[in-house]
Amino acid sequence: MLGFQPYETFQLLIETGGIDRTNTLLIAACDAYTRRGKATAPEMEQFEALASRLFPIAGPQAKAKGAAILGRAEVLSPALERLVVENIGEDLNTFLNGAKELSEQTMLSIVSRYDVPGAATIAARPDLSNVVLAKLFQMNSRKVYRALASNTHIVPRGAYLSALARSAQMDHMVAESLAKRSDFDAALLAPAFFDLSDTDRLKVIQAFAHRETPVAPIKKTIEQLTVANAELTKALMKLFSENRRPEVTKLLSQITGLDEVRCGQIAHDVTGSALFVILRAFGCSAYDGLKVLIHATSHDNDRSRALADFATMFGNVTPDAMAYLMSAWRGEVNLLELAKPEYKPFTETSRRTPSSLAPAHNPVVEQAIEALARIGIKRAS
Structure with missing residues (x-):
């Protein structure tokens, strides 16, 4: 398969070779798949079956190394993404940040287990679906909200606008990121006025120019x-x-x-x-x-x-x-x-x-x- 021996030979080696042979096979197979470029559907399906056998029985270091190599592949199915996420260890955020594409399923799995660093990395990606965005905005995390505030691919409107404005009142870094955005109404940063830079304070004041406002209690x-x-x-x-x-x-x-x-x-x-x-x-x-x-x-x-x-x-x-x-x-x-x-x-x-x-x-x-x-x-x- 993929320039190596036939799939049946891999299966035989797994069953008879022991853990050392399994470690070698896992790394070699992941490397072969990554070098293949864009795999065909049958090749991906075959590799999924092989990887799902190799990862559970390989050693910890081989799992992490194999997952890191596999994470650089041009195309990964949701099943392969799951194997990478489960086995890559400390390099998870590097994978989440660098992957050209991530399935909604993989993103939701990271968010649902309340992995704050991972969720913050996902929040900075340009390819977020509405379902993933909704889950991210539900997280009570400054790191996640800072990433969301800096992500110009997210349009601040509706519930997202309200959530970002509230977060800016509690976190000056969120306020600073929002002040730099041309698509965010700087007037909403009024409660964070004294946390902003001199330039951004002027932006808040200028956001009230030529504008009607509700009657102020004062x-x-x-x-x-x-x-x-x-x-x-x-x-x-x-x-x-x-x-x-x-x-x-x-x-x-x-x-x-x-x-x-x-x-x-x-x-x-x-x-x-x-x-x-x-x-x-x-x-x-x-x-x-x-x-x-x-x-x-x-x-x-x-x-x-x-x-x-x-x-x-x-x-x-x-x-x-x-x-x-x-x-x-x-x-x-x-x-x-x-x-x-x-x-x-x-x-x-x-x-x-x-x-x-x-x-x-x-x-x-x-x-x-x-x-x-x-x-x-x-x-x-």
Whole structure:
């Protein structure tokens, strides 16, 4: 068979040769099958019968070696896949990752026995059926969810979208993977905002641009304080210019209802993204908001560009949307409501217009920079 002696000769050698002969035969047969390339149906059937006799009676090392060799074959039937999975030992994940094709039956067998490393390897494959996906999403494993979040072959919608969004709230690595995906609504990462990188935080804010949101529970509180909007921005600007960030923390805690730890993160965030959310939620205009941000942030290399980005967001993101984002930080809203049609963004960025051109020559930015230059800016370190 397959360049070796006839099948009957193999059977005779198995029965009379002892375990050493069996080990040799197993490795030789697996090697022959792998070298054969794409075996015909009769050849595969014949080899299945032979392998099913050899594997149970071979020694542990021969089983592992034979399975590793067989795992490199171009085509494996479900029965042969099962023999590989059962006998390959420590190289199982290498096989699961490298196999050109895996049967649904083999994938389900790995998942059903709650083999977390194996399931995580399967979760990264591009050829997952809906049945396998459903089983993977039912696993309570960070490793599996991290693999699912990074797998761009999985479309995040329906129950899968909900599961990934919930997982992002508990695992920053899932949140980071989802933030890098263009097919995932970054607004759903609001609860993980403070676990994300500076760039990804801006993506979350930008996901609320040109978008209606449900009424935020914190909105009534904000409405009661907006009458003192000018005093608020003036107080923040003074505190930041004098680098009195602990006092900023206390002030933010009083007006937002967020805990002091979170407010401390906002007060010490030199990128300004979290502070922007607060300022815009309380109705600050671009002009007043930029005056606060320029004192609170550190933009030594490219200050004007960073300000231009914030100015653009002041124009594109509504106070109600940022109030909703604040409520998400407080755990008061169900973010999955944003998946409803009425809350989808109603404008799309044109691919033909580079986003870098949008803030160019923004008069609000230029006026703010000129005014601040006149009064002399003392930036916080």
